[in-house]
Each structure stands twice: as structure tokens, then as C-alpha cells.
Amino acid sequence: MSPSVPLQEMIRAIRSARTQCEERGVIQRECAAIRAQFRQSDNGGRSHNLAKLLYVHMLGYPAHFGQMECVRMIASPRYSEKRVGYLGAMMLLDEKQDASLLITNSIKNDLSHSNQYVQSLALCTLACMGSAEMCRDLAPEIDRLLRASNSYIKKKAALCAVHIVRKVHDLGELFTPAARSLLAEKNHGVLHGAVVLITELCERNQETLERFRKVPGTVPDLVQIMKGLVISGYSPEHDVAGISDPFLQVRILRLLRILGRNNEGASDAMNDLLAQVATNTDSTKTVGNAVLYETVLTVLHIKSESGLRVLAVNILGRFLLNNDRNIRYIAMISLQKIVGTDHNAVQRHRGTIVDCLKDQDASVKRRALDLSLALVSASNVRSMMKELLLFLSSCPPELRAQAASGIFNAAERYAPSQRWHIDTILHVLTTAGGDVRDETVPNLIQLITNASELHCYTVHKLYRALLTDISQQSLVQVACWCIGEYGDLLLRGECQETEPVQVTEDDVLDALETVLQSHMSSPATRGFALTATMKLSTRITDNVDRIRSIVSIYGSCIDVELQQRAVEYNALFRKYDHMRFVLKMQSSVFCSGSNRQVSPLVFLPQVCDLLDLLGGSEVTLQPIPAVGGTAPGLFTNTSSTTGGDLLDLLGGLEPAPPELSYLIFSAAPTVQVYEKAGVALTLSCEKQSDSGLTVTLTASNSTDSDISSFTLQAAVPKVCLINRANSSCFTQSKSFFRLQVNLKMRIRISYSSQGSAFQDTVQIDSFPGLSAAGH
């Protein structure tokens, strides 16, 4: 066909424009000429003009003034004008434009035109941009064409009907009978159209679906058609690389999927065929794999036999090994969809999937990651995690966050041991610390806190990690916190689980100071380091002054957060030194829910409240639970709380008003505090450090008979917090910090002797060797 010269000239002119501005100039001139031509009545070049306009439109310039011209051209008797007119209608008009209604009549007329190519234009346009109104108008016409016309028109009418059903669902009823009869056609185009139409009808309407299932023959008919395509000889017209009409095959498989879903009978009828297609289809080219892929999807979505399902999953497994990247990607997606339902079948291909983590293509890698994470289970968690951690160290940056959080989730669900869990998290933090979510730090801290037997191991590991690299903020934060909390374990120089480090207090403080001073540390990390340094002041003995100087330096730091903390810590050193014990409180208070550590001075008001409380209002005092034992003088730690009934013991205790003064301790004398019926209690105090005092209570039995079930309970005002940490110690040490002078204690003794139970209480108001010194 000869090309349109005017059109091509214009295209040449536009393309030769060197700048955007020049191009716009050319186009404006051309559009003006076109507009002028449109205004003139019928001339020979109308189709060329409209074509020019359509080209301009494709470049992105406005062309709405051509809409009416399209309408006019569609109504023209000349085929060349109709052709371009309909093309223009499809490009410039859509159902939202008013002008589109104007072509309804033309379409109606052209649908009954004597020439099938004119009919074809009308059908095509209707299927492309027909509005709901137009569809309702013209549906009977389409139905007529579905029944009685040649195959060229029938196939187009079928797809037109599909469009109508999509626009106006109710009209599906109208087309159902015709659709069914079309399945008997031999022409592939018509068959294809019929299958698409039936698919659309079944998807839209459950009743129609049931009808197609029930009507004897739909499934067998489809099966028959498929068999014809798969088994019969070479058909040159429809052959694509050895597959006979793959487009039709795929559509039929899809329809079978819909018919067989949740329906035993239909699924049974297609079982053999699916097995045949799955085994006989040549999978060397993409087109064969397209058919196989559709077959697999169908098998997995209907009620197929288990043997067939395994065959389908194996096909996917084979796809995973295919050289073609697209096929590997498809396999991953499909396996991901069925990993929930056919978990065991997919597990069999775990090795291949894990290998795909090393694929070059980013999409395949992403899918492999999703699938690998879904395949982690209690039995394979160790080996899978090894692979995933390896992947994490070399994976593309956009996948890091997802990989890290996936690993955390899997570790949390399937961790075989706490130590493994902590190791895994530390590994992730070392490799991809920058990509983990914010909750990781508090979560990890919670985990470490709970794994109490691993504190020593953890702090050693984190200390070593800190020495190696201080750039990963999450890791550094956790390490600082850990050192602050368990630094004493580090300094002790012994550890069962790992090689202990021989460090001095100076070394530890050096490490923390490095973090504080490093330009790599974020403000939050510096906060962690500062608080850790401060906490160490209660856990180490020699370098408290060094800590004081570090802390006071930051009192003039530019960062407001750090400055505030430093000032508060300084205050703790100076005025509230007796309350530095607050820093020994369990750290879960610091880390609940947020990334930051709350300044310990937040708790000071609470402590002050307590002190006020002791000035006269109701006191809730905290007794020390103690368990019965026959060894006198020994307190043992117990988890049972026997506090309830002791509280009434403490009613009436009237502590003196608080005085913030220092205590001076001298040597420890012994005094007897209780003596009755041969049972005596003596008390001695010993100053152990300038912040600690040991009180020893010794009970003795001077009667002839034995005493059993001896219980000793002691209660002190709550302000004097008892350090219960040293549970392995021989004697319970009560550490009283530099607090108010008047320490009081109430003791209850209960025992049985000679078959009868005894109980007594004694209050100790003064402790030997304790005296107040003015501050």
C-alpha cells in the first residue's frame, strides 16, 4: 500500500527540527493547517490530515480539535476515511468524552455493513472504547453476529462480547447460549474468542460457572480440543516452535482451572489431560515453558491427585535449574505462592532455592530471599541461617533491610539455643548494622537481660566486637550498654563459655571513651556510652575519679541531650552520691520500648518521694524474703515473696526525718539484740567499703533440745535497698548507701522446738559502730 506522502513529509519535517522550540514551531504550523483543512468541506486529503493529527498527538501535543473530524470521517462512505476515522476515535475519544456518543449510530450501521472489513472496524472500535451505554445499545447486534456470520466476524464479535460483559455485567446472560455453541467451531480464532468469553462469563457469575460445569460436555469438550492440539500432527498455520497454537492451549488451561476449582468432578475429568500435557510438552523453548507454567498453575489450583501435584512442583523445581532467568523467576514466584499449602513438596527443592540466592539477577535474588525465609523451620534453622548470613554479607543494599529483619524473625521463632540466638543477632549487627530496624537494639538488650547465664559470654563478645569496629551504631550501642551493665564480669577475667579477656578498668574506660570521642558515633550512641561509663562507677573501684572527669567534660558538650545527661551525672557525684545505687537498678527500666536510655535522674524524684514518705506518711516497706533453714545466721535468697504479712509488722515504725549526711564507720563490735528461751540473736556491723556495710546476724541455741524450721525474716525501710545480687555469697550483705542516719530493722524469728512453734519479733533501732557525722 502506498504510504501517505503528506504525512511522511510532515514527519520528516518534525524530526529534522533540532530543538524542542523548533519542533513546537513546526507542529503549531501544521496544526493550524490541519484545522483549516478540517473546516473545509469534503476534500481528498481528509484522511491524511487526520493521520497527521494523530502523529502529533502521539508526540504529546493536544489534539482534541480533531475529535469531531473523527466523527465525521467514521460516517464517510469511503473505506480509507473510515479506517483512519476509527483509528482516531480509538486514540482521541474515550467513553468520558461526549463526542463518543455521536459515533454510536455509525457503529451500529457499520456493524451490519455488507463488507466484513467495515464491520471489523466497528467491532474493533466498540471493543476498544465502547461505553456502558453504547454496549447496552449494541449488545443484541453483537449477539446476532456471534451466531450468524463468517468466522472472521465471529471471532471479533466474541471479543466484543467480552468487552460488553466487562462493562455491563448483566448482559452476560445474553451471550451465554451463543458462547457455548461456539466451542464446536473449528476455527482457532473463533475457538480462542469463545474460550475467552466463557472464561469471562464464569469469572463474573457463579451461577453461570455452575451451569458450564453441569452442562454435560464443557469440560470434556475442552479436554478434547486440548488433546487435539497436544497430540495431533504438525499444523503449520498455528505452530510455534513445535507447539501447536500455544495461545489457545494456555487459554483452555486457564478455563479448565476455573472450572475445576473446588469441584471434584470437573477436576477428575481433566486429570489425565493435565498429566499428558505436563509430560509431553517440549520445554526447550519459552513457548513450551509458557504452556507448562499454565499447566502447573492449573494443577495446583484444582482438586488434583497428589501424584499430579508432586509432578507440578517438580516441574517448578526443574524451572529453577533453567538457564533462562525469566523461567527461574517464574518458578520462584509460583513456589512462593504454594509454600504455605505444599510446604513439604517445596522443601525438597530447598537446596536449589538457596543456590538462587547467589544469582546475578536482582529480581531472582529477591524472590529467593523471600522463599528461603519462608522455608526456614525448626529442623533446618542452623544450616539455613548459615546460608542467609552468607547472603547478607554480599547482598545488594536494597535487600539488606529485608534480609536482616527476616533473619531476626526466623531466629526468634526457631532459635535452638539462647547463645545461638545472641550470636546470630550479633553477626547480623556486625555485617549489616546500618540496615536493621530501630527496635533491634532494645529487643537485643531484652534478650541479653533474659539470658542471665550468658551475661559473661555476651559481654566478652561485645567487648571484643567493640575493640574491632565502632562504626556500626546498633552494635556499639548494645556493646556500651552491656559493658555498663556487666562490666564487673568483664573485669573479673574469667569466663566459662569463651576465652576471657584480661583487661583493666582503664582498658574498659578507654574503649568507652573512644566511642564517646569518635566522629563515627551518633548522638544516641554517645548517650549510651556516657551512661555506660557512669554505670561503671558503681561497679569498679579504682577509677571513679577518671569517670568523674569524663562526665564533667561532657557537661559543656554542644549536644543538648549529652549535656543534660552529663550535668545530671555530675550532680549524682556531688550532691546525691548516695543515690548512685540507682545506676545498679535493673536495666530493663532503661530500655522499655525506646531506643534511648532514660536518664537515671528521672528516678530521683521517685526516690525523693520515698524519703519524704519516711517523714511520716504511710510507708510501704520492703521486707527481705527469707527461707527457713537450720543453719543459724545464714540468709539465703529465695524467690518466694513472704512480704504480705510482714507489712503489718512494720506499721508503727516511725523513721526519723531524713538527713542527708554521711556515715562514718568504725570497727565492728557485736551486740546482742534478742534473747529469749535460750535462743539468742547477736548483731555485728562491719564496714567493707566506703559505700558498703555488712551486718551479720548470728542466731544461737543454748537449749538442750534441737531447733528446727528456723526462719528469720528482716525488714528495713525501703530507702535502704538491699543488694540481693550476691546470692552465692556466704552472708547476705546489706549495702546501705550514704543515707539517712537512723537505720532501723525489724526481725521476726520463728522456730519449732520440742514440738511447739515459737514466733517472736524484735526491733533494732541502733546499730553498733554506726554513728552519724555531720556533713
Add this chain to the structure above:
Amino acid sequence: MMRFLLLFSRQGKLRLQKWFTPISEREKKKIIRDMTSMVLARQPRSCNFLHWKDLKIIYKRYASLYFCLAIENQENELLALEVIHRYVELLDKYFGNVCELDIIFNFEKAYFILDEFLMGGEIQETSKQMVNRSIEASDMLQEDDNSDWYEVELFG
């Protein structure tokens, strides 16, 4: 069903656009921008499938032209690749060793061929010969539209 088909050059210039659902002009322009930037950013040996909103995007490069087809989620991606390939074969048969310039200077023919192959977002004719014959007959009709109509009945 298919939602749209775009053809664009390596520089991002649009050569053909076919929309199978009604979309506003503004929306079309946005989609074209998104598609061109997404597809042109892909590495040479990557997978031909992308995800965009709720659609699957299948793209393939033939010489200097990118063919970009958007399909709904339940469609078969591998078959979509075959659809693109079939269209290229049809163009090739018609123009004889088709190149980008053919499609630029004869864009309306490219549309006519497409309209014989796809319709309403679905495949219309699965036989290459049938499509070619229809196009030839239509072209002949156009040549002789000054005289009487030809009655051309294809064997069906």
C-alpha cells in the same frame, strides 16, 4: 487481560501506545513516564518481568525499540513474551525487516496490524497467516476506495 502496550526508543520517545481501558490523558502521560524510566533503567541481562502497582510489566528490547506490555495479575508472563514476539514477527512480515523508522513513518499501519492481532485486551487471532491476509485485503480495499467496494470473503 492486557492493559496497555507501549513502544518507545532508547531515548524514551514514544512510537506507539495502545490502551485497552479508558484512562485520562494526564494518567496516560504519567504511566508513559513511569514505564520509560523503569524499563530504561534495567540492566541488560535482567529478568523481563517487573511489578508496577497491581500489574505485571513484561518488556523486551528489539534492536532500538522497547516493547512494554502490561498485564493483569492472573495472566501468564511467559505467554505475554510470546505475544510481544508475535507482534514483532507480524510487523517484520509486513514491512520486510522492520526497523524503528518503519514504525515512525508508518505508525498508522502498525496500529492496523495490532488491531488485527489484539482486541479488547485479548488475543484476537492466533494464526500469523490469517492476520497477514486480513491486512493485505484491507489495504487493497483502501487502494480502491474510489471505485466500488470489493466483496472479499475469507475462507473461514
